[in-house]
Amino acid sequence: MRQYETRKKILVTGGAGFLGSHLLDRLLARGDEVICVDNLFTGTKRNIEHLLDHKHFEFIRHDVTFPLYLEVDQIYNLACPASPIHYQHDPVQTTKTSVHGAINMLGLAKRLEARIFQASTSEVYGDPDVHPQTEAYWGNVNPIGVRSCYDEGKRCAETLFFDYHRQYGLDIRVARIFNTYGPRMHPNDGRVVSNFIMQALQGKDITIYGDGSQTRSFCYVDDLIEGFIRFMDLPRAENGDPGFPGPINLGNPGEFTIKQLAEKVIDLTGSASKLIYQSLPSDDPTQRKPDISRARKYLNDWQPAVQLNEGLQKAISYFDDLLTKT
Numbered sequence: 001m002r003q004y005e006t007r008k009k010i011l012v013t014g015g016a017g018f019l020g021s022h023l024l025d026r027l028l029a030r031g032d033e034v035i036c037v038d039n040l041f042t043g044t045k046r047n048i049e050h051l052l053d054h055k056h057f058e059f060i061r062h063d064v065t066f067p068l069y070l071e072v073d074q075i076y077n078l079a080c081p082a083s084p085i086h087y088q089h090d091p092v093q094t095t096k097t098s099v100h101g102a103i104n105m106l107g108l109a110k111r112l113e114a115r116i117f118q119a120s121t122s123e124v125y126g127d128p129d130v131h132p133q134t135e136a137y138w139g140n141v142n143p144i145g146v147r148s149c150y151d152e153g154k155r156c157a158e159t160l161f162f163d164y165h166r167q168y169g170l171d172i173r174v175a176r177i178f179n180t181y182g183p184r185m186h187p188n189d190g191r192v193v194s195n196f197i198m199q200a201l202q203g204k205d206i207t208i209y210g211d212g213s214q215t216r217s218f219c220y221v222d223d224l225i226e227g228f229i230r231f232m233d234l235p236r237a238e239n240g241d242p243g244f245p246g247p248i249n250l251g252n253p254g255e256f257t258i259k260q261l262a263e264k265v266i267d268l269t270g271s272a273s274k275l276i277y278q279s280l281p282s283d284d285p286t287q288r289k290p291d292i293s294r295a296r297k298y299l300n301d302w303q304p305a306v307q308l309n310e311g312l313q314k315a316i317s318y319f320d321d322l323l324t325k326t
């Protein structure tokens, strides 16, 4: 547990969201002081209500597209809607959040000489024609499609991070996150894991988009957060070298078709739900699987420990509780 002398003051933007709230828990548990900044667009106070009385925790309702003046040692920039339904709801705001949000947080980090982490995404690879995806792959992204506000916003944010790194020597950490799931996902955000579990628990039809042969690789949230912290804690070299900026893939290389996922969820919930097939949204990537050699090399052999069945069971218990309470 960190004491007064070693305790860090850490800003987490998007901290009231799914991933952010798990990160807050981990940072507070090890004794850091944490400020959560969130505009509660997709996040909710329910995700952080257990922290509101914690003496090392502070919540600020704020939109990162506006400047922010605070004093902190480290910044994790997670603020951005992440599910297709949410980021396509107001696409202009999504790009602004990614781009203006990144500029403001980078400006803050520059003034403070603080290390800054960026939650980038496997979407920077678009619909990849290289499989599995390594960080060296530049991607196959449609610049004008319905997913572009998110994909290109995140790509531009990466550009900004690397230019602040090159131009000002800023200590950046860019992680490309692959599909992650677990407790505190928004039940109605349309992502596949939450959709399938909610549908199965309520005995509704399971909606497979397309023929269900598209693949994704699903990482349990605890494994991902462990990767975030190991990456952020990598020391900066003493010789003025600005450290290892990434990008680094973080995700679980286990690859499943969406149909296999649906069958697993039915199996684990014992649901009588039927599979139904609906049209595939445009630009939906056909395959996705991270190559995590770089993360293993730099992050002390980091690799996910939670298998899909085990993680799904935890997520199912969470959504089951949520349905019982509401």
Ligand code: NAD
Pocket (backbone or CB within 6 Å): 013, 014, 015, 016, 017, 018, 019, 020, 037, 038, 039, 040, 041, 042, 043, 044, 062, 063, 064, 065, 077, 078, 079, 080, 081, 082, 083, 097, 101, 119, 120, 121, 122, 176, 177, 178, 179, 180, 181, 186
């Ligand atoms: P989430 O929607 O649960 O969390 C995002 C949070 O950001 C929410 O609390 C939301 O209210 C907040 N936010 C949105 N716009 C904001 C703004 N303008 N100002 C302040 N706060 C704002 O999503 P998540 O799954 O927790 O994703 C967190 C980050 O990780 C996002 O940047 C996302 O792009 C990235 N990511 C997530 C995944 C995944 O599978 N979960 C995969 C790739 C990348």
Ligand code: UDP
Pocket (backbone or CB within 6 Å): 066, 067, 068, 069, 070, 103, 104, 105, 106, 107, 108, 109, 110, 111
């Ligand atoms: N910024 C901020 N907090 C700070 C410092 C900067 O929000 O503590 C914002 C500010 O709005 C600025 C942006 O970050 O527009 C980029 O800052 P930078 O110093 O890189 O550029 P400049 O101020 O020259 O535009």
Ligand code: UDP
Pocket (backbone or CB within 6 Å): 083, 084, 179, 190, 191, 192, 193, 195, 196, 207, 208, 209, 210, 214, 216, 258, 280, 281, 284, 285
């Ligand atoms: N998907 C699906 N049914 C749903 C929700 C999603 O078949 O109810 C599919 C979606 O078309 C995509 C995959 O599941 O191929 C993952 O979708 P999600 O929105 O979770 O993440 P992303 O497409 O951003 O990876």
